[in-house]
Amino acid sequence: MAAEAQFHVLAVDDSLIDRKLIERLLKTSSYQVTAVDSGSKALEFLGIHEDEENEASIASVSPNDDDDHHQDVDISLIITDYCMPEMTGYDLLRKIKESKSLKDIPVVIMSSDNIPSRINRCLEEGAEEFFLKPVQVSDVNKLKSHLLKGKAKESQPNINKRNIMEEKPSPDRTTTNYGGLEMV
Amino acid sequence: MDGVVQLQKQLVDYIASLFHEGFLDEQFNQLQQLQDESNPDFVVEVVSLFFEDSERLLNELAKALEQETIDFRKVDAHVHQFKGSSSSIGAHRVQNVCITFRNYCEEQNVEGVEPWHRCLKCLQQVKHEYSLVRNKLETLFQLEKQIIAAGGSLPAT
Numbered sequence: 001m002a003a004e005a006q007f008h009v010l011a012v013d014d015s016l017i018d019r020k021l022i023e024r025l026l027k028t029s030s031y032q033v034t035a036v037d038s039g040s041k042a043l044e045f046l047g048i049h050e051d052e053e054n055e056a057s058i059a060s061v062s063p064n065d066d067d068d069h070h071q072d073v074d075i076s077l078i079i080t081d082y083c084m085p086e087m088t089g090y091d092l093l094r095k096i097k098e099s100k101s102l103k104d105i106p107v108v109i110m111s112s113d114n115i116p117s118r119i120n121r122c123l124e125e126g127a128e129e130f131f132l133k134p135v136q137v138s139d140v141n142k143l144k145s146h147l148l149k150g151k152a153k154e155s156q157p158n159i160n161k162r163n164i165m166e167e168k169p170s171p172d173r174t175t176t177n178y179g180g181l182e183m184v
Numbered sequence: 185m186d187g188v189v190q191l192q193k194q195l196v197d198y199i200a201s202l203f204h205e206g207f208l209d210e211q212f213n214q215l216q217q218l219q220d221e222s223n224p225d226f227v228v229e230v231v232s233l234f235f236e237d238s239e240r241l242l243n244e245l246a247k248a249l250e251q252e253t254i255d256f257r258k259v260d261a262h263v264h265q266f267k268g269s270s271s272s273i274g275a276h277r278v279q280n281v282c283i284t285f286r287n288y289c290e291e292q293n294v295e296g297v298e299p300w301h302r303c304l305k306c307l308q309q310v311k312h313e314y315s316l317v318r319n320k321l322e323t324l325f326q327l328e329k330q331i332i333a334a335g336g337s338l339p340a341t
Contacts, residue, residue: 017233017269024218024226083264112268134211134272137218 007147008073011035012042012080012092013110018133022079022110025140039080039087046075048099075105076147082111082118090122097126106146110135188336195327196339202324207317212274231321234273238314241266245307254300260289266310275317281309
C-alpha cells in the first residue's frame, strides 16, 4: 500500500480518444482515475440525481455522515470536457456547485475551442482551471496544487498559455514549449 | 545487428519527415512520451481508436451531405468531433482542413447550392488528408514492429 493516499480524479468526456488520453495523463501522475462519458453518468457516480441532492439511488454505507455531507465515492477533483451532448461541462459544473455535498470538489474544464467568453463564464461559475485541448502533461502538473489545498478560494484561476488568437488553419509549428518534459 | 540499426535510423528519419511535412505535430510526441513499459502499446491503441472514429465520422459526413435539406449544424458537429480527435493525436493537416470545413459550415446562410459544393469539397479534402496520414502512421507502426521483431528497441523520442 502506498504511504500516501492516492487522489481519485473523475474525468468526464464524450470522446473515447480523449478519455483514453486524459486517463493516461492522470495515471502517469499517479492519480486514481474513473472516466465516464457524460455529465449524467458523472452525477450518478458522484451519488446525486440531477434534481435531488443527497438522495442516492446507489445504496451505500457512509461511515462519517455527520454533516449531511454525503458522497458515495471520495473524489478529489473533477475534470470535464465542455462540449458534450445533453449536458455540457458548464451545466455539470453548475450542478456540482449547487450541491451541498459536492460544491467543494475542485472542477477543471477542458475545451478544444478557445472562446474567451466561455472560459470566463466557467471560471466565474467556480471552475479552478480551464485547459485548452489537447491537454498536456504540464497542465496535469498544475492540478496538484488544487488537490493539496482543497478548495482554495485564494488561488488564481489560470488559463494555460496557448495562442489566444482567432482560430484559423495554422502553419506548421516550428517549436512549441510545453515546459520541462522528461525524456524517457 | 546492422539491420536493426538501419531500421532504427529509417524510423527516426521517417518520423522526422512526417513532422517536417506537417502530417504530425508536437501532440504526437506527447503521445509517445506517455508510452512506457507499463503501457507499451499506448500510441498504437490511441491511433487505432482514431482510425475507427474517423471512418465513422467520414461516413456520417457523407450521409449528412447527401440529404435533400442539409442540416449544417449536424455537419458542423461531426467536423468538430473530427477536429478534436485529429488534434488529440497530432494529425496536424487533418485538423487544419477540419478548421476550414467548420468555417464554411458557419457561413452557410448563403442561398443556393454554393455552400453544399464547398462542404463537399471540404469533405473530399478531409478524406484525402486522413488517408494520407493513415498510410503514414501505418507505415510507421510497421517499421516499429520490424525493429522489435529484429530484437531492437524503439528509439527514444
